[in-house]
Structures are given as C-alpha cells and as structure tokens.
Amino acid sequence: MQMGGLLDLADSLERARLRGAVNQLAIVAHGDQPGVVQLDRLLMGSNVSSFAADFAKLKPYLTADGMLTFYSCIAGKDELGSRLLIEVSRLLPGCTIVGFEIFGVIGPAGLKNDPGSMKGTGMALEQLAVDPRAQLGRLDPWCKFAKRAKNGKIVHLPVLEQNGRFNKRCANPACPGHSDPSHSCPGW
Secondary structure (H helix, E strand, O other): OOOOOHHHHHHHHHHOOOOOOEEEEEEEOEOOOOOEEEOOOEEEHHHHHHHHHHHHHHHHHEEEEEEEEEEOOOOOOHHHHHHHHHHHHHHOOOOEEEEEOOEEEOOOOOOOOOOOOOEEEOOOHHHHHHOOOOOOOEOOOOOOOEEEEEOOEEEEOOHHHHHOOHHHOOOOOOOOOOOOOOOOOOOO
C-alpha cells in the first residue's frame, strides 16, 4: 500500500484495527545515503525529533517488543546509520529498529523477487541496471547485513562494519573480539 508518511501508515493501521498487534513492521522507502530514509520528508538521525509526533502515533500499534525495519538502501550504514537507528529506538522504547548497510532491490527490474522480498546488493541502482544479477541474498532483520538498535544503543552490527573493527568486535561494549565477523557475543 502506498503511504504519504508515518501518519498515513498509523491511520491505515487504525482502520485495520491493529492497535497493539503489530510484531514486525516493515517500511519500504528510498534511501541513497547512509542514515537517510526518504518518507514524505527526509528522516535522518539529526532530525528524528521532528518526527516525534509521527512515531508517537505509530507506537500504539507495535507490540511492546516489536520490530520496525527500514527497507531503505544503506539506511543503517556507518555512523550516520547508527545515529538514525539509535534516535528512532529512543522514540520507540522496547522496540528493535533495523536498517541495512547495503543497497536493496525490490520489484521486477530484471529480477524475480517474490512479493515483499528485497534482495541485497553492493551496487547503487545505476550500477545494478547494468548487472541486475549482482545480488547478496534476501534482506531481513536477521541477515548478516542488518544493523539493529534497541533502547538507544546498537545491539547488533552488520558483517561489513564488524569486519572493519579491531578484532572484529561486535556491538557488545565488552566484546573481546571474534575470529569471524559473522560471530557475536551471546545476546548481541
């Protein structure tokens, strides 16, 4: 369903009588820079407070431990992505907020995606138009390219970011390091 912004989404959830019933909510929107989701206006870590009323209206539909995933290209990438996810998680305490460190592709542009399925790619859309086969698997909140935040902190790092950290340390502040960037401390 096409939405004009978060308030339209909340209104749709109200019409569907989904108050307190949404465990996982996915928002599909463009994003061509780390930490940016293109809604009716740009959502970024630096302006999340201007969306406070929108998220407050959306919150009653999410379960107490719900998940909000931004299926938006590179929204979770690097420090700007972390800031976005952390700030949104502060507005939705108890909920896990997810963004990805890579680009995503959905739809028929030379691809055979299942409805609602987004494939990951390391390429921007211009590059993907030249080689639509360059895919990195399905994107979901538990895939290796997902970054997760909860209650104002990053609780899981994506594989490429973790691989660039000293000793491949995960999001756990006490992490001693890992031999593989797909590993993380228990609970992280």
